[in-house]
Amino acid sequence: MIVAGLVAMLAGLMFAAAASTSQGTDLRAERAVELRDLVRERSTRVDNLDASVSALQRRVDDLSEGRIGDPEAIAVRNAISSLQSKAGTSEVTGRALVVTLDDAPLREPDDPLWQTLTPDDVIVHQADVQAVINAMWQGGAKAIQVMDQRLISTSSVQCVGNTLLLQGRVYSPPYVITAIGPVKKMRGALRADPTVAAYRDWAAAVGLGYQAKRHNPVTIPGYEGPIAMEYATPGE
Numbered sequence: 001m002i003v004a005g006l007v008a009m010l011a012g013l014m015f016a017a018a019a020s021t022s023q024g025t026d027l028r029a030e031r032a033v034e035l036r037d038l039v040r041e042r043s044t045r046v047d048n049l050d051a052s053v054s055a056l057q058r059r060v061d062d063l064s065e066g067r068i069g070d071p072e073a074i075a076v077r078n079a080i081s082s083l084q085s086k087a088g089t090s091e092v093t094g095r096a097l098v099v100t101l102d103d104a105p106l107r108e109p110d111d112p113l114w115q116t117l118t119p120d121d122v123i124v125h126q127a128d129v130q131a132v133i134n135a136m137w138q139g140g141a142k143a144i145q146v147m148d149q150r151l152i153s154t155s156s157v158q159c160v161g162n163t164l165l166l167q168g169r170v171y172s173p174p175y176v177i178t179a180i181g182p183v184k185k186m187r188g189a190l191r192a193d194p195t196v197a198a199y200r201d202w203a204a205a206v207g208l209g210y211q212a213k214r215h216n217p218v219t220i221p222g223y224e225g226p227i228a229m230e231y232a233t234p235g236e
Helices: 002-022 026-066 073-086 128-139 183-192 194-206
Strands: 091-102 143-146 158-159 163-166 168-173 175-180 209-220
Touching: 002 073, 073 091, 073 158, 091 128, 128 143, 128 175, 128 194, 143 194, 143 209, 175 209, 183 209, 194 209
Parallel strands: none
Antiparallel strands: 091 175, 091 209, 143 175, 158 163, 163 168
């Protein structure tokens, strides 16, 4: 009986404390109302931020597309346009000279010539590809593409064995080099280049592939990769 009395007394004290705190109101209902208000407030804030982002994006689009006559934006846009062709980020269409370099085909094991050669003697090397590219630039090429990659000022052609590594991609022969520009001048530059001439002579001797053909018209797409330097900075 004593224990039951103590329990009843404790329960009464708890009810009295709850009544004093709530002052006659439903605490759970108040918490629910506060939570709804908080959710509504945060939702309104998100909506306002979304509207602000959309407005800023529209302004950026207007500036970039020239719909707003901001003098600074126009100057920047004109500067970008003038540099796109030099940077190689815009496509170029015109007459092209396409040079194809290929490894020599396999010969019979008992071929006397084959027995005197090493594997390095019958594959296309980095120097061969680079010589063709340099001669085309020398001949006035406006844009050059190796395989499916547009070359820019920071492009590096590297050979690993009998494969070509260019801007993070690996290619196998035949290697196709496409240059848009004055075809006759580029042909003349290829004939005059000593490294290309030596390759052609060796190709005729051991069976390496060399072919130069004119194509009209050809479109070389703009370079779409990163152009920022990671390990170097431009000079003065």
